[in-house]
Amino acid sequence: MPKRPLDHPAHAASARISSPLAPPSPDVPTPLLGNLTPAQFMRRYWQKKPLLIRQAIPNVAAPLSRDELFELADQDDVEARLITHFRNKWQLEHGPFAADELPALKQRAWTLLVQGVDLHDDRARALLERFRFVPDARLDDLMISYATDGGGVGPHFDSYDVFLLQVHGKRRWRISAQRDLSLRPGVPLKVLQNFEPEDEWVLEPGDMLYLPPHIAHDGVAEGECMTCSIGFRAPSSNELTAQFLYHLAERGENAAGGEHEGHAPQLYRDPQQPAVAHPAELPA
Template sequence: MPTRPSHHHAGPLAAPLPDEPATLLGNLTPTQFMRRYWQKKPLLIRQAIPDLTAPVSRDELFELADDEDVESRLITHFRKSWAMEHGPFAPDELPSVKKRDWTLLVQGVNLHDDRARALLNRFRFLPDARVDDLMISYATDGGGVGAHFDSYDVFLLQVHGKRRWRIGAQRDLTLKEGLPLKVLQHFEADEEWLLEPGDMLYLPPHIAHEGVAEGECMTCSIGFRAPSESELSSQFLYHLAERMDDGSEPGSKGAARYRDPAQPPVSHPAQLPPMLVERVGSILANVQWNEKDVSSFLGTYLSEPKSNVVFAPPRRPLDESGFIERAKQIGVKLDRKTVLLYDKRFYFMNGEQILMPTKARKWLTELADKRYLEAKRFVTLSDETSMTALLHEWYCAGWIQVDASA
């Protein structure tokens, strides 16, 4: 679907600086917001983004919901009965916009539209590694998803129409049984507000909330990743195991095989041998890791694209020299689906770990933090052949773009 280019320059669409009062945060600085509210308590911000229009229109959102590469859900509450379906949805599969009590949720709109990506960029006072996506909820009058709680932080930004929010810091998080979505059994609201376009509500994890559309409305939800301890542990151990030798080199790390030369004969063959348990326990006790291993895991894991993300290479890619000349004129920018993270040793691009020469690090750091490199910066970079070759490779893969809008 056609998109308007995003704007990355400093100004109203840029993320506020840590100690710069921001309209987005109710004239708090990001430092004040993080210290007082982040993961602590809710905050209502009237006119966080004045004169805001929805990043996509209703028809464009419906078009996205018809795309098999886009995650979408339809939630209805007809005759007081909850139902949920997963997309894609053909236009005639959605209820009439004149019918009450239904909601369309479209995940990851920032992956498919530059305007949504630009809106998400405003929240880059928070680490990219923690950001999940920008979801858009379209609802007809009375539409909502029921009283619920999330296990992650969320900014609820009203972009069209009005939605009434009720929230409560209740301890009883029991869910109603037999429903296709998580709805609280006993919701008790402490506060209530009507949000209009430009208004925003921040909620930390586990604050119960219910949003109901008053007339047709659209809400952007900026959500954040909060992996469970078990997910992080299992993925990290898998990451370690992948990097151990496959056993082809005798004597190398991970290559040794299990041995039990002292195993006696058994009369109970189905019993787990105590010697096996003890020996494997000692092997696992010797598994070690350090801060470098943890950082490497997090960089690759948190930059890995979701399974439904597909990059679009340029239809007629420029050769390397043509790419360099074009970039010298208009610069380069990260594709809206690309995640580029870094630590003090490595860069992590869409799940891959990259070691760069020291001279090239400042350029790649700037590209990661700004999501673009200006043309004048690329002119001085063009002498670094290893860097330009890598950037051209990413360009051919659709990970970065040469684009005048950068």
């Protein structure tokens, strides 16, 4: 799913969060990364290849209960989306959603996405703190996805790094490093037209999947489930140019390749980014 722009009000809100906890040590192995150190993870996997981690957080609990998530989705200052796939037709609606505006729990194949949960709940913020071995400048937010049986958002790719942590129920993930990123026409979501999965796993509570940008993936709930997505922005060259390199913009130089049929946009890349001890410091 597309992430919010860098100048979205929620990013300003994140600056008002109370002082963050100390970041994880770059050189201490952690179950969160399959007993790799953050430094090893960044060298071997960050922006390079996917990593499946069984029991990254044993005995994990969802930051919010289902009812708490539904209450959050009903607030005016919260970004929420409802995605349904009824009768083989994709539909997308934007919140807020009152409880009686959501489909019935027994209805299959619907998903509620709530962005920026870390801005509204200390438990979600505490979970996010576990991932501060990546510079804060790259951090976007923690999103929670609630889905009924068969729910998902279709096969798609993202333009950011993401850790997909299963916190309730089961979700089947299929992924592919395919180059064909063309999209189905006439669909309100960015659903891939020719998805060809290469790997497949069922994630249970505590399991986590890391995906770098542009790895095609499709997650489908097996029964009721909740997934936390910890996203790290990979801004396009256009975004960086518009916000930081105004002299290039004034000269009319566009360093980014735009998204077009079957091809991914050119993104800021940092495959050699080491784990950091001071995440608030801007990378060189």
